[in-house]
Amino acid sequence: MEAKAARVPLLDIFRCFFWIGLFSFGGGLMPWIQREVTSRGWMTDKEFFPGMALAQVLPGVNSTNISVYVGQHLRGAAGAAVALGAMLAAPFILVLVAAVSYKIVLGVPAIQAAMAGVAAAAIGMLLKTAMSSVQAVPRAVAPISVMIATFVAIAVFHFSLVTVVLVATPISVLLAWPRGNNDA
Amino acid sequence: MMRDDSNLLGLIVVLAPLSLASVGGATAIYAPLQHEAVELRQWVTPQEFLDYFAIMRFTPGPSSLLGALIGWKIAGFWGALVATLSLYIPSSLLCYAAARTWHKFRGRPWHTATERGLLPVAAGLVCAGVLALFQLSGGDLKVGGVIVGVAIALTLFRKLNPMFLLIAGAIVFELVFLAGI
Incomplete structure (x- = not known):
């Protein structure tokens, strides 16, 4: 059943996603969002991770999709709209600033170095998310095999993400089915 | 007010379908966008498109x-x-519809099975993502060091603000850059 403790104020949702949007360099956003929403008690890891898979499979950018998913979970349509708008607000303004000034900025190697550092830290956050998502996998042969197969299909064989998810998910769901009623 | 009505309409006609075509990330739309904006409609020059890519x-x-x-x-x-x-x-809108449907059926057996079934898939995807990004970022010592350092910091300090770590990453790279290593 629905177990929403208290209604999360829209302003809190806006503030949370605005800051994430402002610092969203290098695409490593999932971990940060995961950390923000779980540490505030807005969602559990088990509620977040299906959204993470959904956001990656559906068309559209992962970061905007996961904002919509979290916003919808917290406050329905209004929550989704606020989260999406907040996520894009700062990048939108900065991209316009960049449009005017980019010729100067692009030529400064020191700025490029700083950006690469931000990107590396973002990968570190993704590593932490990878660790939590591995921990969330049930300790049984079937789910662990699916996890390894998914990893190998993408990392080693470079199959497209959408193909892998469309093949792996039905298999994984079927394997999880008999135990599906036991607990959450 | 808007004297660029035809241009605005053109933007919608070109970009709205690309919104639904960007499967697997934003980079999927670069090729079709370049074709439409540079070659067909000549909104921007090839050089401008490359500059925007760098921005x-x-x-x-x-x-x-x-x-x-x-x-x-x-x-x-x-x-x-x-x-x-x-x-x-x-x-x-598509994602909203999917999220809404997903939450509406909480507690159903198939929902629970799907939720459980998605966990290992999501885990495999993230692990592959870490590896791909590591290779893409050059995969050298300073990148590896920052990655591992950040993951350890996040594990040790549960209340740590990620923004602090992003800035720390920038500082480390800046120092390495200034030291000329």
Whole structure:
């Protein structure tokens, strides 16, 4: 059943996603969002991770999709709209600033170095998310095999993400089915 | 008010379908966007398109915001705004519908099975993502060091603000850059 403790104020949702949007360099956003929403008690890891898979499979950018998913979970349509708008607000303004000034900025190697550092830290956050998502996998042969197969299909064989998810998910769901009623 | 009505309409016609075509990330739309904006409609020159691509590396946000720069070029602020809305509203509506359906059926056996079934898939995807990004970022010692350092810091300090770690990453790289290593 629905177990929403208290209604999360829209302003809190806006503030949370605005800051994430402002610092969203290098695409490593999932971990940060995961950390923000779980540490505030807005969602559990088990509620977040299906959204993470959904956001990656559906068309559209992962970061905007996961904002919509979290916003919808917290406050329905209004929550989704606020989260999406907040996520894009700062990048939108900065991209316009960049449009005017980019010729100067692009030529400064020191700025490029700083950006690469931000990107590396973002990968570190993704590593932490990878660790939590591995921990969330049930300790049984079937789910662990699916996890390894998914990893190998993408990392080693470079199959497209959408193909892998469309093949792996039905298999994984079927394997999880008999135990599906036991607990959450 | 809006003298660029035809341009604004053109932005919607080009970008809204791309919103739904960006499967697997923003980079999927680069090729079709370049074809439409540079070759067919000549909104921007090839050099401008490449410059916009570079801008995406040092501004935050999804790299498909490149469309906003094209909008800015041909129709100013309103062009940028219309481009952004065209790029993100269609895919967001689809995601909203999916999220809503997902939450509506909480507690059903198939929902629980799907939730459980998605966990190992999501875990495999993230692990592959870490590896791919590590290789893409050059995969040298300072990248590896920052990655492991950040993951350890996040594990040890549960209340740590990630923004602090991003800035720390920038500082480390800046020091390495200044030291000329």
